[in-house]
Amino acid sequence: KQLIPKLTSPKCWRERLLVIDEGVIRTRTNMAYEITRADVTQLVVEVPADHNVVNVFDPNVQKWEKKTEGPLQTLTIALFQPTRGAQNIAIELEKFAGDKEMPQEMMNAELEAPVVRATQVGQPGELVNVGRQQGVVVVRLGTALRGEITSRSGLLQIDAAELPAPLAGQEWNHAYRYAALPFDLKISVEKLLPQIEVQELVETYVEPNQITTNLLAVLNIQRAGVFQVLLDVPENYEVRAVQGRDAAYASAVAVDAHHLEEVEVALDPTMPEVKVKQRTRLVVNFSRKAIGKVALWVELQRRQDDANLLAPTGTVSVLNLPVPRVSPASVARTTGRMIVYAPESLRLAPTELKGLRTISGTEALENMESTRAGRFPALLQLAAYAYTQEPASLIASAERRKPYIEARQLLSVHVDSGVVKYDARFFFDIRFSGVKSLRIDVPQALAPSLRNLSPTMHEQALPADPPLDPPPPAGYVAWQITGEGELLGSHALHLSWEKKLDELPVGEGVAIDVPHLRPVGVDRAWGQITASKAETIEITVDGEPAGLRPIDPQRDLMPGAPTQNVARAFEFHDDWSLALLATRYELEEVKRTSIDRAFVRMVVTRGDQIAVQAMYRLRSAQQRIAVRLPGVDPQDPSRNLDAQPLRINNQPAPLEKDQTQFWIPLTGHSPDEDVLVEIRYAIDGRSSRLDLPDFSGEATTNADDPAVQQVYLAVYMPQERTLLDVGGPWTDETSMTFIDQAWREDAPDDTTILNQLRGDIGGCQTAGDTFPTDGRRYLFSALRPEPAPAGSLRQTTLDRNVVNFGIFLIVAAIGLVLTAWPIGTRLWWLAGVVILLVLAAVFAPTLAHALLQDALKWALLLVLLVWFVRFLAWAVPLVLAWLAARPARGGAGGGVVGAATTIAPPPDETPPPPPENQAGQEGGESHG
Numbered sequence: 001k002q003l004i005p006k007l008t009s010p011k012c013w014r015e016r017l018l019v020i021d022e023g024v025i026r027t028r029t030n031m032a033y034e035i036t037r038a039d040v041t042q043l044v045v046e047v048p049a050d051h052n053v054v055n056v057f058d059p060n061v062q063k064w065e066k067k068t069e070g071p072l073q074t075l076t077i078a079l080f081q082p083t084r085g086a087q088n089i090a091i092e093l094e095k096f097a098g099d100k101e102m103p104q105e106m107m108n109a110e111l112e113a114p115v116v117r118a119t120q121v122g123q124p125g126e127l128v129n130v131g132r133q134q135g136v137v138v139v140r141l142g143t144a145l146r147g148e149i150t151s152r153s154g155l156l157q158i159d160a161a162e163l164p165a166p167l168a169g170q171e172w173n174h175a176y177r178y179a180a181l182p183f184d185l186k187i188s189v190e191k192l193l194p195q196i197e198v199q200e201l202v203e204t205y206v207e208p209n210q211i212t213t214n215l216l217a218v219l220n221i222q223r224a225g226v227f228q229v230l231l232d233v234p235e236n237y238e239v240r241a242v243q244g245r246d247a248a249y250a251s252a253v254a255v256d257a258h259h260l261e262e263v264e265v266a267l268d269p270t271m272p273e274v275k276v277k278q279r280t281r282l283v284v285n286f287s288r289k290a291i292g293k294v295a296l297w298v299e300l301q302r303r304q305d306d307a308n309l310l311a312p313t314g315t316v317s318v319l320n321l322p323v324p325r326v327s328p329a330s331v332a333r334t335t336g337r338m339i340v341y342a343p344e345s346l347r348l349a350p351t352e353l354k355g356l357r358t359i360s361g362t363e364a365l366e367n368m369e370s371t372r373a374g375r376f377p378a379l380l381q382l383a384a385y386a387y388t389q390e391p392a393s394l395i396a397s398a399e400r401r402k403p404y405i406e407a408r409q410l411l412s413v414h415v416d417s418g419v420v421k422y423d424a425r426f427f428f429d430i431r432f433s434g435v436k437s438l439r440i441d442v443p444q445a446l447a448p449s450l451r452n453l454s455p456t457m458h459e460q461a462l463p464a465d466p467p468l469d470p471p472p473p474a475g476y477v478a479w480q481i482t483g484e485g486e487l488l489g490s491h492a493l494h495l496s497w498e499k500k501l502d503e504l505p506v507g508e509g510v511a512i513d514v515p516h517l518r519p520v521g522v523d524r525a526w527g528q529i530t531a532s533k534a535e536t537i538e539i540t541v542d543g544e545p546a547g548l549r550p551i552d553p554q555r556d557l558m559p560g561a562p563t564q565n566v567a568r569a570f571e572f573h574d575d576w577s578l579a580l581l582a583t584r585y586e587l588e589e590v591k592r593t594s595i596d597r598a599f600v601r602m603v604v605t606r607g608d609q610i611a612v613q614a615m616y617r618l619r620s621a622q623q624r625i626a627v628r629l630p631g632v633d634p635q636d637p638s639r640n641l642d643a644q645p646l647r648i649n650n651q652p653a654p655l656e657k658d659q660t661q662f663w664i665p666l667t668g669h670s671p672d673e674d675v676l677v678e679i680r681y682a683i684d685g686r687s688s689r690l691d692l693p694d695f696s697g698e699a700t701t702n703a704d705d706p707a708v709q710q711v712y713l714a715v716y717m718p719q720e721r722t723l724l725d726v727g728g729p730w731t732d733e734t735s736m737t738f739i740d741q742a743w744r745e746d747a748p749d750d751t752t753i754l755n756q757l758r759g760d761i762g763g764c765q766t767a768g769d770t771f772p773t774d775g776r777r778y779l780f781s782a783l784r785p786e787p788a789p790a791g792s793l794r795q796t797t798l799d800r801n802v803v804n805f806g807i808f809l810i811v812a813a814i815g816l817v818l819t820a821w822p823i824g825t826r827l828w829w830l831a832g833v834v835i836l837l838v839l840a841a842v843f844a845p846t847l848a849h850a851l852l853q854d855a856l857k858w859a860l861l862l863v864l865l866v867w868f869v870r871f872l873a874w875a876v877p878l879v880l881a882w883l884a885a886r887p888a889r890g891g892a893g894g895g896v897v898g899a900a901t902t903i904a905p906p907p908d909e910t911p912p913p914p915p916e917n918q919a920g921q922e923g924g925e926s927h928g
Helices: 750-758 800-820 823-843 845-851 854-893
Strands: 011-021 024-048 052-057 061-069 072-096 109-112 117-119 132-141 145-153 174-178 184-191 195-206 210-232 238-244 255-266 275-303 317-321 333-343 346-354 357-359 379-387 393-400 404-416 419-435 438-443 458-461 476-482 487-500 509-513 518-520 524-533 537-541 566-572 579-584 593-604 609-620 624-627 641-648 662-665 675-684 707-717 721-727 776-783 793-799
Touching: 011 145, 052 061, 132 145, 132 184, 145 174, 195 317, 210 317, 238 255, 333 346, 333 393, 346 379, 404 537, 404 579, 419 438, 438 487, 524 537, 537 566, 593 750, 609 750, 641 662, 707 750, 707 793, 721 776, 721 800, 721 845, 793 800, 800 823, 800 854, 823 845
Parallel strands: 011 132, 195 333, 404 524, 593 707
Antiparallel strands: 011 024, 024 072, 024 117, 052 072, 061 072, 109 184, 132 174, 145 184, 195 210, 210 275, 238 275, 255 275, 317 393, 333 379, 346 393, 357 379, 404 419, 419 487, 438 476, 438 518, 458 476, 509 579, 524 566, 537 579, 593 609, 609 675, 624 662, 641 675, 707 776, 721 793
């Protein structure tokens, strides 16, 4: 305010920010003065007396003082520097009403916006020396409040987009403009109560010694946030954990603290006036306001010492299973589901349901997440229920079940020369309730030699006094089996012993006793017996077994039973008896190397060289196999062997040698697995004799001589060579004539044979594919061929042009010579040629295949053509003569001449004499 009246004309622009929250009204007034005509050193502002002045600030404000007079407070603001022009002042006010945490005075009440006036000291309410006062008023309500304008005067409502720059872009509930003071604004404020919907999942785990209950509450908080939630929990339960948890698309609530409070509860519904105090109200405080969808997890636990549940007494106990939940009185709507888990040892049945509806376990977990997460693995889901806002409770009867023991026994007997090894394994499955010990009756004579190989199971012989119930059979002693603690679940006992035998005589049976170890005090006992042996021993049953059923040792044995070398197997369910008979036999020497299949490819080149690829699928018990390569000198193999001559299972391997032969190393390969061996080399020579690699080597015994099965030999000949004959113990698979086409299958190609060789041997899918071939392919096969020279393939070949020229020349020459002979003679010669070809196809198919080529066809075609021309040369003159004589005979006779009429020559003509060589002409050898 300018102190010199009538000499100044200041103007004042104001921004009034009004924020109404729970229990407090905060006002911020931004006053922008426009001072003209003179300088101002202090300003005076009037504010309501019921508002507290928090701060007055501007860089030019030196100090401020307030003075209360009636309903107004006068603020005197001293400036650092006299000001003319623009001067800004910001004033913050606040007003509290009632309890700051839960204000009741301001709720559902009508509030009046405070009016701040720029005026002169000593004249409150008057606008002295202020030329004009105008501004805007904006109101923001807290998120938990709802307000309504009840009255206003001197204010013009404006849109938020019309606000000045500092206020634009913010959320305001109301915005107004005023042009002069005074103005009036009253707002009716109402507090919004939070609307909470709860979805709950209660999981109760019943154990013999305790009950654990987990509550997962998903709270959907709308309209207003909360800092606290109330839960109803059962009495005498310990609160183990209260924490937020992400679940069911809800975020974890921030839990700060929790405590139990006492509430008055009516124990008897018929007497609601009689109440007692119980600590059943769990108050959970949050560290920050919770709004939206949040999840809370609570775990409660209670120990119980019910003797009927700790041991199978046969008495039924009553259990009150709690349903902890968010207090229904504090929320708008509640839906919940409850799942009860219990072990097999407890027989649990609901006896009284209140406010609960039975549902399936799948429905109970719909749109919810179980918090079990691997906890309580031995507990099974028994029942599931659903509840709503109404009170819910569950009372169930519980009974401890008696233990159920199943004993599985696997008795293995292994007979070897001089010793019998016994191995007995007992598998006990104990359900429902635990036991302190188990009992096994063993033969008294066998007890000292039994060895217990189970680290966690301990045996102890039970004394005969006091008498046992039931007593062991005659000749038996009772053993007590104990563990590290109570026995429940699966437990295994492993016993082993041996019995020495004299050397088994060859061909004579020796009786082998099989002792019976009896589990006692079990509900079900069954087992299996396996008998295995050494390679030279045969096991049979001595007499008729009792209580046993033979089973397949490869398919019917219980899981975990060894199947290697098992000769016989039996199964029993009651008492049994069995005696075995062991007979030893002498071993005969057998082949140590067996070649199952072999494929040899030989490519005959035009330079009188033969490239050889030999592939063998074999098994061998030897570490090295001897092989001779015909035509390859072990002393100087460099010019014959390939760069990598040996491959084993498609992997390079060194080919060893000595003075006379080569050696294939098989170190590291099992005798029971097939091995693919590939050898490549080249030899000088022609195809007249083809020798295969020889595996007999320097065999000293029959076992050292390998057993060779089927062998395929593919020979590739140059195109200009023709195969005429094949010798040796080989079957020609490719020479096929018209005789055997109807029933003979086509010869397999190289790919088919290679696939048969490679089979399922690992890493050999491409073995042998890189060997180059050229020429005409001939395939031969043999079973167990002899070594060379008896097993060699002998071939007779000739140049293709020579063969074709010879066939053509011979057939054409004979046909031309027969041209002048009568037709009957020629037909006999033609029939003879056909017969010779048929005989060749039957007895020499290779030769027949070479003969039945294009040369023979063209030669026969030429001969038949010449014969046809010769026939025309004989037949055409006769036809012409007959045609020429036919008209004359028709005119003289004056009629038709019959076929049998003899035509007489004219009187002045005499018939010509027959030709001298008429016998050699067409038409026969005699003439009329």
